[in-house]
Amino acid sequence: MLTLKLLREDPEYVIKKLAVKHFDAREIVCKIVELDKTRRALQMELDGCLAEQKQKAARIGSLMKEGKKEDAEAVKSEVSALKDKSKELETRSAENNSELESLMVLLPNIPCDLVPEGLNSEDNVVVKTGNEIPALGSDALPHWELAKKLDIIDFDLGVKLTGAGFPVYKGKGARLQRSLINMFLDINTAAGYLEVEPPVMVNEASGFGTGQLPDKEGQMYHATLDNYYLVPTAEVPVTNIYRDVILGNNDFPVKMTAYTPCFRREAGSYGKDVRGLNRLHQFDKVEIVRIEKPENSYAALDEMISHVEGIVKKLGLPYRILRLCGGDLSFTSAITYDFEVYSAAQGRWLEISSVSNFESYQANRLKLRYKDADGKIQLAHTLNGSSLALPRVVAALLENNQKGGRIIIPEALRQYTGFDVID
């Protein structure tokens, strides 16, 4: 959520910046500015009214003590008139404010100055590439065929147990999952991220805090009996640890990492791009989350990017880093870098990480603040990134490292898997 202060002080700036996201905000922003004016006018009137009531009520108290019953009665009738007035003001103010609130959540975060112009994923800017794309023979197979041949991932069995998009990992396939999770967590904790194991179901307040609710309600699995949501990413429970928290000036940086399974309904995405591990309803991901002071958040973002890059490098996967253009940026993000690895047998780039700075947008929803050196309370900045999401890493790993029907495990991973090849 953007701050009212910004909208009040520079509405034109907000409109201009949101245009980069191809979001026409003029109408909403103007309405918000109007409603905010009304809000303050009503507030002042109500405050005055209540103050008078308070004073008079106190006077009744002292009159009663002095035994001046008649005088007290006279004041009583004055107060009840004021009471009617303040009731009415309260109702109007509540209506006004809830309309204001509902418009506020419709505005996406404003992109930062680094975000390039552009409409969709084709306009994203490649900022870096690394590791060689391997030359595979003509007999190279896509990962779903490799997985079947080697009997390490069973998609059909998942269909039997649950449905499409819920694969069963078996044998070395299962061990590979566990190894990757451990490797990622080890690298993250070595870099100073505190490992946490959060619940994988969250309540409504948490869903709202990080921006999944109300807008993306349909994307989460919802346990309606208890009104809990299965997490689409560890970002939700981990960031919400700091919901309604006021940090001290010296509590920074806050760095956390968590592994969770992630659940996504992916409603409406079927067909071409969803084969094998490319898009699942349940998948494993290790996430990093940071909370920073505003002046440090972009340095932290850079640090996170090179951190994630370090992991990808270790895995030896050909990768590229993209800076997302305005049109491809998510609702809550101020800037996002995507990591993609090249899947040689499919001949396409697969997204394996997304590193974002949300600036104060999530913090404003979360009421996540800190006390600065002057003792003033300010919104903190939140950031997060995948490090990494497993399925597409596994897809690329299988495809790029296939040799004569066998899979060669990257060096850095062997201490975790305990085996060098899958055959």
Add this chain to the structure above:
RNA sequence: GGAGAGAUGGCAGAGUGGUCGAAUGCGGCGGUCUUGAAAACCGUUGAUCUUCACGGGUCCGGGGGUUCGAAUCCCUCUCUCUCCGCCA
């Protein structure tokens, strides 16, 4: 699932319907003392909206009600804890 208890400031914990934003203790911060630290002592210490400011309003789990006046009384919802049952 059954029964009971409870929800107050960072934490613990008081609070007869009238000046309670709230005692007290701990913690935090500042100071005195000390070579330094500890102890002791003194002071200070919630959030939020509004106003250029003075100031004013709101907040004792959420919502509603009674009353001139509610942390305190009533209704309702939510959550937490304890015991029993079941159970990894």
